[in-house]
Amino acid sequence: GAVVSQHPSRVICKSGTSVKIECRSLDFQATTMFWYRQFPKQSLMLMATSNEGSKATYEQGVEKDKFLINHASLTLSTLTVTSAHPEDSSFYICSASGQGAYEQYFGPGTRLTVT
Amino acid sequence: QKEVEQDPGPLSVPEGAIVSLNCTYSNSAFQYFMWYRQYSRKGPELLMYTYSSGNKEDGRFTAQVDKSSKYISLFIRDSQPSDSATYLCALSGGYQKVTFGTGTKLQVIP
Numbered sequence: 005g006a007v008v009s010q011h012p013s014r015v016i017c018k019s020g021t022s023v024k025i026e027c028r029s030l031d032f033q034a035t036t037m038f039w040y041r042q043f044p045k046q047s048l049m050l051m052a053t054s055n056e057g058s059k060a061t062y063e064q065g066v067e068k069d070k071f072l073i074n075h076a077s078l079t080l081s082t083l084t085v086t087s088a089h090p091e092d093s094s095f096y097i098c099s100a101s102g103q104g105a106y107e108q109y110f111g112p113g114t115r116l117t118v119t
Numbered sequence: 120q121k122e123v124e125q126d127p128g129p130l131s132v133p134e135g136a137i138v139s140l141n142c143t144y145s146n147s148a149f150q151y152f153m154w155y156r157q158y159s160r161k162g163p164e165l166l167m168y169t170y171s172s173g174n175k176e177d178g179r180f181t182a183q184v185d186k187s188s189k190y191i192s193l194f195i196r197d198s199q200p201s202d203s204a205t206y207l208c209a210l211s212g213g214y215q216k217v218t219f220g221t222g223t224k225l226q227v228i229p
């Protein structure tokens with residue numbers, strides 16, 4: 005099956021700093037990438053959808069200036085959490101979908117802890 | 120009413136049992152149906168996907184879709200302790216956006 009990697013798997017940062025998370029599709033071209041957030045024992049919450057070369061579409065309630073998403077190539081998307089605060093601590097997961105496909109392939113997730 | 124309803128469980132079964140996981144949905148625009156398995160602290164893993172009513176089998180897993188009843192199921196035969204995870208149904212209307220169920224936590228007891 006399609007493989008999606010995410011880096012880093014875990015990051016701890018201080019409040020006020022920015023953190024960048026990378027999402028890569030390793031064996032297919034991801035025309036669309038998605039970023040999710042997941043709180044403990046809860047389901048996935050879609051944050052934004054990004055198509056290669058276009059601006060990301062953010063879900064209602066997600067601050068686009070705080071969660072910067074870049075999808076510069078067909079294999080790489082990045083999520084930057086700017087001026088992170090403890091309430092941003094969460095599990096962030098990306099997924100990728102190929103041209104015309106509806107199924108998404110997920111990365112392993114990134115555990116962010118803001119102290 | 121939520122677009123997708125899924126019993127959160129937890130569901131505990133003995134090893135070897137047949138497991139039935141289910142989701143109901145209200146939006147008839149959903150045409151694509153997927154099941155994901157998520158282990159704790161990991162990203163979801165795509166198990167099966169289908170777009171038609173009926174059954175689709177892959178090893179010990181069978182996905183069943185009944186569009187007329189807006190009901191989908193995932194059956195796991197000969198369940199193993201390694202099947203213990205959270206199972207999420209996911210539905211799409213074909214415009215890339217996918218709606219996920221809340222997930223059912225399954226525990227298979229040796």
